[in-house]
Amino acid sequence: MSTPTVIYGRPVTTEGIPNVYAGAEVIPWATPDPGIDNLGITSVDTFAVPGMGEYAVEFEGFVRVVRSTPTSREWASAEVYTNLIEMKMVGDSPELGRITVSLNPECLSAGQIRTPFDPYAGEGPSAKACRMAVGAVFALPKLGLKLVNKEPIILTIDDVRQIPPAGAPGKGQIYRMLPLNDIEHLDDAPVAYVTSLRFNMGGYLTEEQIGSM
């Protein structure tokens, strides 16, 4: 396994950290011990391909996220750091073919959960904000392409009332367009853009479910 050269956030160790699978209890407003969360995820990503068109694609898959020891046992002041250590999402598009999204091993995809500086009306009392900066590989075998993002995709979940925020909707904070580059020609013009990304964190999966995806 290669060492990432692009570090998007705080590294979190996986050493000695247990996997957490389906059946684990999630307690609202509590700061859990560190763990590797094995969670389902679905998303709808929209891709603009210059000269071809714009396509919304539904994805389904899983993520594995390592969580740090919380900086405090008290919910309100606790911060938790996260690294996305594995991801596989698959979607099918009539035009683009099958698309498989995985992590870019060149990047450390990292994030955190903390109390926001700008709580908004409608957020629960003491709700937290979750964010993750992700470097991904989009494999499109039909087009013979593997695409990567050179700017991280910022995935956010608001109104977080439990850790992990399983079951919560989230958004990729993409302003108009996020360039995707051919992994074989990184210095050339982007060949596609992500123009929108909405996701839902699922619940815990079993080890067997993860293995079969």
Next chain:
Amino acid sequence: MSTPTVIYGRPVTTEGIPNVYAGAEVIPWATPDPGIDNLGITSVDTFAVPGMGEYAVEFEGFVRVVRSTPTSREWASAEVYTNLIEMKMVGDSPELGRITVSLNPECLSAGQIRTPFDPYAGEGPSAKACRMAVGAVFALPKLGLKLVNKEPIILTIDDVRQIPPAGAPGKGQIYRMLPLNDIEHLDDAPVAYVTSLRFNMGGYLTEEQIGSM
């Protein structure tokens, strides 16, 4: 000069590209020859420092941006790639002291100007969108800190009717918080966050103005 290890976009050569200073004419809806634009810039950045507070700081300074040869002479289809090759912005805060923002030499700060996939009402006909992903160093000598962002700051300008978009307002696309890390302790928790960033691109400066800043 060190070679950047984190490449946020398409590299643009500076070799043989002339500097453009005050007095140069900017023609709307036209695709100019490549150049290095020497432009004024002002911004208001808001910083949240956990344990201290949140502070809005006014900055003033300059940027030097190299522009590529347009991919087409026709405005509507042309794409222009940009690299931010120099930046100096200075602001003063009663609480944080003087803050000087410059480029992080570890990063290639890069962007592009192209026709957006999602034109909105109010944008001029055939207006373009400008975006730039920036790695910066925030020097705060009063606090004895140099801070860097590990996720790029995405600066955007909409409704672009001329290249460069001198005189246009822009925004840093920051969702709630963008972490800043102590350059000496990159793997530790962030020590501050940018929570908002609004800027205005100024016009061309003279070589003397750039030299005196």
